[in-house]
Amino acid sequence: MVAFIDSHCHLSDERVVDRAEGLVLRAQEAGVTRVMIGGLDAGDWSRQRILKSRYGDWIRTSFGLHPWRVEQCDSARMKAALADLGARLGEADALGETGLDYHPRRDPAQFGLQLQAFRAQIRMAQDARKPLVLHVVRSHGDSIRELDSAGYSGRMMVHSFSGSIEEAKEWVKRGALLSFSGGFLIPGKYERARKILEWIPIEHLLLETDSPDQAWRPDGINEPACIPELYRGVAALRSWKLEFLTQKLDENFRNFG
Secondary structure, eight states: OOOOEEEEEEESSSTGGHHHHHHHHHHHHHHHHEEOOOOSHHHHHHHHHHHHHHHGGGEOOOEOHHHHHHHHHHHHHOOOHHHHHHHGGGGSSEEEEEEEETTTTSOGGGGGHHHHHHHHHHHHHHHOOOOEEEEESSOOHHHHHHHHTTOOOOOOETTTTOHHHHHHHHHHHHEEEEEEEEGSSSSOOOOOOOHHHHOGGGGGHHHHOOOTSSOSSSTOOGGGGHHHHHHHHHHHHTTTTHHHHHHHHHHHHHHOO
């Protein structure tokens, strides 16, 4: 049986949550058997809970304080948000998104606050025995050092992986799953991602739409129903049968959480 998993999407995003019923129906018709939602903030966690109550285990939840949301906080607001996260985390399947984002669009003055939030969420994941959904942008070395320093040895997924092959190898050494969004399908772009996909051991691979963002299709549409295109692209790249790829990624996702 060919069945697909979208390992990271944002069905709870305010821009699309009112259309979630149609998005879920189209995804299920396309053969998607599970999705995991990336967490942003308290409002997002609440919307995830509602979706989970409607669709059961077809939805996998992750609650986390996203680095972009941390950037909008001062120290007091961040501590309050993290306390709220700690109180709700038992309901979630994973903790995330959390991590470090050093993109030029981000405010360097807030990098210290990002780091505090990341450290706190690593500890929460350890204490609650929840897998980590990691948002890592131009910060792979620092992110790995923080996890190593904390002695983190749990399950983790780096979503929408955008690092180098050397960085990919460091994550794989630590048992991480690397999840790839659809940019590698754009002709003439993201050659580095394709090279990593040609190398990565299948036991460390996941695929995601990161919808509704990441407009990698010519028509600009991105939703969980689009995930089969990524599977077919990777299967062609590695000369794998589609059934083999879907089975292995299903195993990876189940092992993750």
